[in-house]
Amino acid sequence: MIHPFAWLTWLIAVTIALSATRNPLYLILIGQALAIVNAVSTAQSRQPLTFWKPNTLVVMLVVTSALFNALLVRYGNTVLVRLPAWLPLLGGPITLEALVYGALNGLALAYIFIAFSIVQRMLPISTLIGIIPRAFYPLAIVTAIAITFVPTTLRQAQHIREAQAIRGHQLRRLRDWLPILMPLLIGGLERAFQLAESLASRGFASQPTQSTQQHRSTQLTISVALTGLLSGWMLRLIWAYDTLGSILMFSSAILLFGKLWMLGKHAPHTRYRQFTWNNADTAVVLCASVTIAVLLLPWPAIERATLGYYPYPLVSQPSFDLGIGFAIVGLIWPAVTQYIKS
Amino acid sequence: MIQRFLSATIYTLSSVLGIFAFLAPFFGIMLQNDNAQASAPWLMSAIVGLCFISLLVEVQGTGINAKHVALLGVLVAINSILRFAEVAFPGPGGFTPIFLLIILSGYVFGAQIGFLMGALTLFVSALITGGVGPWLPYQMISAAWVGLSAPLIKPLAHLLGGANSRGELLAIMLFGAVWGFAYGAIMNLWFWPYATGASTHYWQPGVGPIETLQRYAAFYLLTSFVWDSFNAAGNVVLLACFGAPVLRALRRFRKRLDFTYQPSGSTV
Numbered sequence: 001m002i003h004p005f006a007w008l009t010w011l012i013a014v015t016i017a018l019s020a021t022r023n024p025l026y027l028i029l030i031g032q033a034l035a036i037v038n039a040v041s042t043a044q045s046r047q048p049l050t051f052w053k054p055n056t057l058v059v060m061l062v063v064t065s066a067l068f069n070a071l072l073v074r075y076g077n078t079v080l081v082r083l084p085a086w087l088p089l090l091g092g093p094i095t096l097e098a099l100v101y102g103a104l105n106g107l108a109l110a111y112i113f114i115a116f117s118i119v120q121r122m123l124p125i126s127t128l129i130g131i132i133p134r135a136f137y138p139l140a141i142v143t144a145i146a147i148t149f150v151p152t153t154l155r156q157a158q159h160i161r162e163a164q165a166i167r168g169h170q171l172r173r174l175r176d177w178l179p180i181l182m183p184l185l186i187g188g189l190e191r192a193f194q195l196a197e198s199l200a201s202r203g204f205a206s207q208p209t210q211s212t213q214q215h216r217s218t219q220l221t222i223s224v225a226l227t228g229l230l231s232g233w234m235l236r237l238i239w240a241y242d243t244l245g246s247i248l249m250f251s252s253a254i255l256l257f258g259k260l261w262m263l264g265k266h267a268p269h270t271r272y273r274q275f276t277w278n279n280a281d282t283a284v285v286l287c288a289s290v291t292i293a294v295l296l297l298p299w300p301a302i303e304r305a306t307l308g309y310y311p312y313p314l315v316s317q318p319s320f321d322l323g324i325g326f327a328i329v330g331l332i333w334p335a336v337t338q339y340i341k342s
Numbered sequence: 343m344i345q346r347f348l349s350a351t352i353y354t355l356s357s358v359l360g361i362f363a364f365l366a367p368f369f370g371i372m373l374q375n376d377n378a379q380a381s382a383p384w385l386m387s388a389i390v391g392l393c394f395i396s397l398l399v400e401v402q403g404t405g406i407n408a409k410h411v412a413l414l415g416v417l418v419a420i421n422s423i424l425r426f427a428e429v430a431f432p433g434p435g436g437f438t439p440i441f442l443l444i445i446l447s448g449y450v451f452g453a454q455i456g457f458l459m460g461a462l463t464l465f466v467s468a469l470i471t472g473g474v475g476p477w478l479p480y481q482m483i484s485a486a487w488v489g490l491s492a493p494l495i496k497p498l499a500h501l502l503g504g505a506n507s508r509g510e511l512l513a514i515m516l517f518g519a520v521w522g523f524a525y526g527a528i529m530n531l532w533f534w535p536y537a538t539g540a541s542t543h544y545w546q547p548g549v550g551p552i553e554t555l556q557r558y559a560a561f562y563l564l565t566s567f568v569w570d571s572f573n574a575a576g577n578v579v580l581l582a583c584f585g586a587p588v589l590r591a592l593r594r595f596r597k598r599l600d601f602t603y604q605p606s607g608s609t610v
Contacts, residue, residue, distance in 0.1 A: 015476060072564065116475045125469055138402045138411060139462065145415025146422060146466045153419045175583050182587055188416045189595045196412035204408050212345070215403050219348035222396045226355035229392060233359075233385070249385075256392060260399070 001341075002334055004127050006281040006288075007119050010334055013288035014115040017328060018108045020295045023309040023318045026328060027107050031058075033331040034114050040335040041122050044342065054114050061110040062103045069102025070094045077314045097311040104309070130271070134264030141204075145195065149188075157184050221259045228252030280337040287330035294327035352400045356393040360483065363389040364531045387532070394483045398461070401454050409599050414455065417447055418462045425467035435572025436526060440467070442580045442588070444485060445518055448492025450592040451599070456489025480532040487528075488521050506590070514589075515581045522574025526566045534561065 017030055038054060076095030085091040120128070125147055132140040160183045169179055232248030235241040294302060303321040363386045424439040433439075440463055448456020461482040468474045468481075495517045502509025 068565075113475060120469075120474050128469060128474075136398060136402065138406050139398065139458070142411055142414045142418065142458070142462055143466055143469075145412065146418035146462065147469065149416055149419035150422055150426075150466075150470060153416075153423055157423065174579065178584060178587065181584060182591065185420060185588060186591055188420050189413070189591070192412040192416040193409070193595075193598060195415070196409040199408040199412060204411070216345055216348065218399065218403060219345065219352060222399060223348055223351045223355065226352065226359060226393070226396055229389065230355060230359055230362075233362075233389065253388075253392060256395065260395070263399070 001275070002122070002284060002337060003275050003277050003281040004123055004131055006284040007123060007334070008131070009285045009288045010331065011115055011119050013291045014331060015112060016292050017295055017331065018112050018115075021307040021309070022101075022104045022108065023307055023320075024104060024107075025318050025320050026307065026324065027104060027111070029325060029328045030111055030331065031107070033328065034111055034118070036332045037335040038114065038118055040338045041118055044122070044338060057113060058107065058110040061113075062106040065106025065109065066099045066103035069105070070098040073098040073101070075312050097313065097315055100311040100315055104311075126273070127275075133260060134267040135260040137264075137267035149191075152191075153184065153188060156187055160184055160187075218259060218263065221255060225252040225256040225259070228255070280341065284333050284337055287333040291327045291330050294324060299323070349400060352396060356397045356400075359389055360393040363393070364528060390483060390532075391479055394461075394479060394486075397457065397486070401457050406454075410455065413451075413595075413599060414458055414462065417443060417459060418466050421459070421463040422467040422470055425463065426471055429471045429473070433572070433576065436522075436566075436569040437572040437576035439576070439580055440464075440485070441488060441518060441521065441525075441573075441577050442584060444489045445492050445514060445521070445577075445581070446585065446588050446592060448489035449495055449514060450589065450596055453490045453493050456492045457486045458489070460485035460487070460489035477529075477532065480529060484525055484528045488525065491521075492517070505593075506586075511581065511585050511589075514585055515578045518577030518581050519574045522577045523567075523570045526570035526573060527562060530558075530562060530566055534558065 014030065014034070017026075021027065021030075035054070071090050071094070074092050074095070076093075076097030078096035079093040080096055080099070081094045083091050083094065123131075129140055129144055129147070132143065157180065160180050164179050169176070171177065171180075228248050229252040232245040232250075232252060234245075235248065236245030295304075295307070298304065302323045303319070304324075306319045306321045306324060309318045366386050421440050421443045424443070428438050428440070444456065444460045444463060447459045464478065464481045464485045468478050495513050498516075499505075499507075499510040499513040502513050504510060
């Protein structure tokens, strides 16, 4: 199994790639990479990818986005059809360029959704909870409780529904849900108090996670970080002190993350499943990092201008840079790793 | 005293930064610097994220105990099931039942529980419905603001008749209607500056605040108003149907939540 942080790095790379380009050739290449990773991961996971099949999702989003853009945008030289002018907001020419631009946006959105779905499917919920930073330990506990209670609450809802049906209760109007919602809520709250007693009896929160002094220090650090962030942003936006503003904002962010790290060090932490980092994870991270670096940084041999594609005013043939193409192909590495491991 | 002052400072600074970040596209004329204009959408995301982290640290640091954890866990589970039902059987337009419990929990248990209820409902329901995506942090912070601001209804509710009166329910319904539209308007802002196109409905660097506002208004009216109307109407209808009994139940449990046992002989 690929390490969760390797998956997250891959996800960041895919998201950056999809945000950086609207060139249809690169988008198709990203789509193919996602399809390969999806195909290999399908063999390893029994969960469905999303409520819809990936192809259905792509078609649905591309068609919706293309139609929406075509109906709202009047630019473009290639007029396909003219809607009657008396139609409010919609009347006017429908252009090929608007259709293409809308379709490309829809394609990028569908791929983002599929990439997140792949990662969510490959990482169990317990692992996703484990990724929550240790500084947010109480919130991770709440999340774990909520996820554990979801099936119990569903069963409870079913029991209440059946009990009410035996009494002759029928769901005709919205108000008829009240005899189901209220016992569900009150029963849930009663269980919450039983759970709280169990937690307290096992020593949970018997002592505050931070002393008053520590809490005050945390508050002070956050206040300073937020003030720095605000000041830095104002310096950049209003007075155009780019460097000074950026340094101030970056330092504030470091201060905030440093405090989070310090807070996390005090949080109790138990791991039932240890993920080991191996060479395959390093390869996934390296490939994703190369993709990010090629797409975001200026390189002498790379034509970054090819990333942008603007179909207005006349649809044209998109250009292609081999270096960017290779960088995008690196996104299939999770599939290669999983294939080798299996 | 100092803790309260620092807490108020964090809430104020986070809110100012968060609101300013979301409204950044409207301040075009203030942005004299081209570089700052171009990077504004990216910065907006980073700043909203940092504000959210700051608020989470502050909220969880102020005396969250076993009862709060258990209460939140169970309420979030119930609300996540409502969202699951909404995803499986979509209602009309932007109708969603999740705001019923977020608003009422925030109103009864306070801003801290309301904030966490909003943020965690969206997080947990995204995990169980497969809705994790780049939009999730924005959904979390917007829903958290709904819960955080719920106690603000109290003065109006008091004016209209106080606890358990029709006036109180009316004030909460009004609040639900306003957030039905506001939630959609805020959620649009996370992608609107990125969705640049050859249209008069999209954001472009260098456009003045009035024109930006006009463009956003056109975009909102065309794409979101009808959708959000269902959300606002849904909130009003759900609060009208279930608001009063849910409020009574939550108030009863609040008394038990506030109860603390002090052994005799222990010093305070």
